[in-house]
Amino acid sequence: MAPMMLLFLAGFVAPLFFVLRFSFDHFDASAGQSGAFTAEQFIAVFTTPLYGDLIVRTLGLAFATTAISALIGYPLALAITRGPGFLRGALMAIVMVPMLTSVVVKTFGWSVLLSSDGFLQSSLDAIGLASVKLLFTPIGIVIGLVHTYFPFMVLSLVTAVGAIDRRTEEAAESLGSTRSRIFFRITLPQSLDGLAAGSALTFVTSMSALVTPQILGGGKVSTIVTVIYQQATSAQNWPLASALGVVLLGITLVILVLQAWAVRRATR
Amino acid sequence: MIVVFIVAPLAVVAASSFTATGYVTFPPKGFSLEWYVKSAQDATFVDALWVSLRLGTLTTFISVVAGVLAAYGITYNNGRLGAFFEQIFLSPIMLPGVVLGLGILFVLSASGWRGTFEGGVLAHVIVACPFVTRAVLAGLRQLDPRLEEASRSLGAGPVHTFLRIVVPSVRGSIIGGAVFAFVISFDEAVVTLFLTGPTFSTLPVTIFTYVQYSNDPTIAAVSTVIVVFCVILVGLVTRNPKGRHDR
Numbered sequence: 001m002a003p004m005m006l007l008f009l010a011g012f013v014a015p016l017f018f019v020l021r022f023s024f025d026h027f028d029a030s031a032g033q034s035g036a037f038t039a040e041q042f043i044a045v046f047t048t049p050l051y052g053d054l055i056v057r058t059l060g061l062a063f064a065t066t067a068i069s070a071l072i073g074y075p076l077a078l079a080i081t082r083g084p085g086f087l088r089g090a091l092m093a094i095v096m097v098p099m100l101t102s103v104v105v106k107t108f109g110w111s112v113l114l115s116s117d118g119f120l121q122s123s124l125d126a127i128g129l130a131s132v133k134l135l136f137t138p139i140g141i142v143i144g145l146v147h148t149y150f151p152f153m154v155l156s157l158v159t160a161v162g163a164i165d166r167r168t169e170e171a172a173e174s175l176g177s178t179r180s181r182i183f184f185r186i187t188l189p190q191s192l193d194g195l196a197a198g199s200a201l202t203f204v205t206s207m208s209a210l211v212t213p214q215i216l217g218g219g220k221v222s223t224i225v226t227v228i229y230q231q232a233t234s235a236q237n238w239p240l241a242s243a244l245g246v247v248l249l250g251i252t253l254v255i256l257v258l259q260a261w262a263v264r265r266a267t268r
Numbered sequence: 269m270i271v272v273f274i275v276a277p278l279a280v281v282a283a284s285s286f287t288a289t290g291y292v293t294f295p296p297k298g299f300s301l302e303w304y305v306k307s308a309q310d311a312t313f314v315d316a317l318w319v320s321l322r323l324g325t326l327t328t329f330i331s332v333v334a335g336v337l338a339a340y341g342i343t344y345n346n347g348r349l350g351a352f353f354e355q356i357f358l359s360p361i362m363l364p365g366v367v368l369g370l371g372i373l374f375v376l377s378a379s380g381w382r383g384t385f386e387g388g389v390l391a392h393v394i395v396a397c398p399f400v401t402r403a404v405l406a407g408l409r410q411l412d413p414r415l416e417e418a419s420r421s422l423g424a425g426p427v428h429t430f431l432r433i434v435v436p437s438v439r440g441s442i443i444g445g446a447v448f449a450f451v452i453s454f455d456e457a458v459v460t461l462f463l464t465g466p467t468f469s470t471l472p473v474t475i476f477t478y479v480q481y482s483n484d485p486t487i488a489a490v491s492t493v494i495v496v497f498c499v500i501l502v503g504l505v506t507r508n509p510k511g512r513h514d515r
Contacts (some may be wrong), residue, residue, distance in 0.1 A: 004338035011394035012360060015371020022374060072270055094271055100502050101278060102455040104472045105491040108479045109277025112284060112294050206362035212459045215479055225366045232370055232462060245367040252364055260409060
């Protein structure tokens with residue numbers, strides 16, 4: 001384990017320490033960092049409406065991504081676990097495709113598909129929805145995020161739905177239950193832990209996405225992450241970038257703890 | 269419907285790489301292989317591809333060595349200590365990439381390694397290694413402990429037992445983890461974006477930069493090559509029944 005510990009010290013513990021330290025530093029555009037110890041970055045983040053909006057927008061995008069992923073994830077997970085064998089393998093392979101392809105390439109594809117002269121926008125214009133824009137809007141970002149992260153939701157739901165005893169569903173069916181009633185009374189409640197795990201993973205990863213909001217937002221829609229990137233690279237304001245990073249990390253930890261707590265409660 | 273949604277952006281990239289126009293458009297107009305020729309002649313892309321391949325190979329090698337040792341250490345220290353290190357070593361999987369990228373940027377700047385290939389290797393190993401550790405851990409936990417005991421009782425030393433008994437038994441997990449590590453490194457764009465500079469850029473980062481400022485079909489051609497390459501690589505491993513069995 002020794003080599004791993006060294007790697008982790010240099011590439012994991014030290015970086016986190018630096019982020020934490022810099023988040024309490026003072027920054028001046030002309031003089032740079034002063035090495036001070038102050039909470040002014042956090043005060044700025046939590047009191048400026050600009051950053052409040054940023055955090056709310058980031059959480060909103062992640063929430064929409066998670067909800068849509070769950071909505072398309074359930075039918076897919078049911079088809080994969082309950083469907084005939086050939087369909088199972090084929091669907092699983094197709095779900096894995098986005099996981100295996102570079103996020104940059106996928107996002108590039110979406111930027112072409114969603115562009116103002118693209119097929120989707122032209123269709124919207126044709127049916128009188130020209131006011132709905134796709135590229136450089138939150139809608140476009142959510143489409144890109146769902147495409148990138150919904151496989152995590154599907155994999156997590158497949159495990160949970162696969163563990164349900166099918167005979168309970170068959171019993172309900174033979175007693176005359178409708179399919180929607182079976183889903184809401186039997187399948188959904190028994191796969192809640194999978195839904196919680198998949199949702200936490202989808203939420204956390206889509207909230208931390210950089211490539212998708214940067215390309216599909218085109219600088220017009222920013223998230224915590226794109227601002228961190230801009231502050232760290234072009235603006236060189238490392239203390240502000242660090243403070244936003246700590247906030248992002250804090251939200252991530254809260255969600256993971258909540259999910260662990262929900263799972264423990266469900267299994268008890 | 270969902271299948272169309274999944275495949276659409278990739279199909280668009282692949283289709284538009286054959287366009288005869290000087291800009292990316294879908295549906296493509298005409299047919300041309302011009303952009304593939306252009307991409308092969310463009311030093312920016314060729315250099316970036318070369319960097320990505322070297323980075324991926326080195327990352328995979330280091331990740332496999334460190335990951336296998338770490339996984340063995342975790343199973344060997346069965347108990348609180350093992351569980352503690354398992355948590356620590358797998359935690360980068362859940363850490364937001366931006367935070368890691370930001371932190372590694374600070375560390376590399378402080379040590380004068382900013383914008384270097386070596387700095388990229390460190391970052392990629394931290395990102396890829398947990399996946400190797402996780403895959404090998406799963407393999408080791410299925411291993412019969414009596415196998416090791418038998419080897420030791422027959423007089424083999426701990427190093428000999430590890431190299432001749434343990435490692436070959438989890439070969440499938442190691443290969444699976446290695447391919448995963450390579451693909452992760454080859455596709456990584458978040459952490460790397462913080463670390464690249466004029467003298468160090470990977471293929472995904474180069475594409476990312478181009479996509480934001482230009483509409484050149486060369487990017488579509490390069491992207492198509494990457495996707496085909498990664499799909500073939502993963503396809504080869506998942507076809508290997510040994511690899512599938514261990515995971």
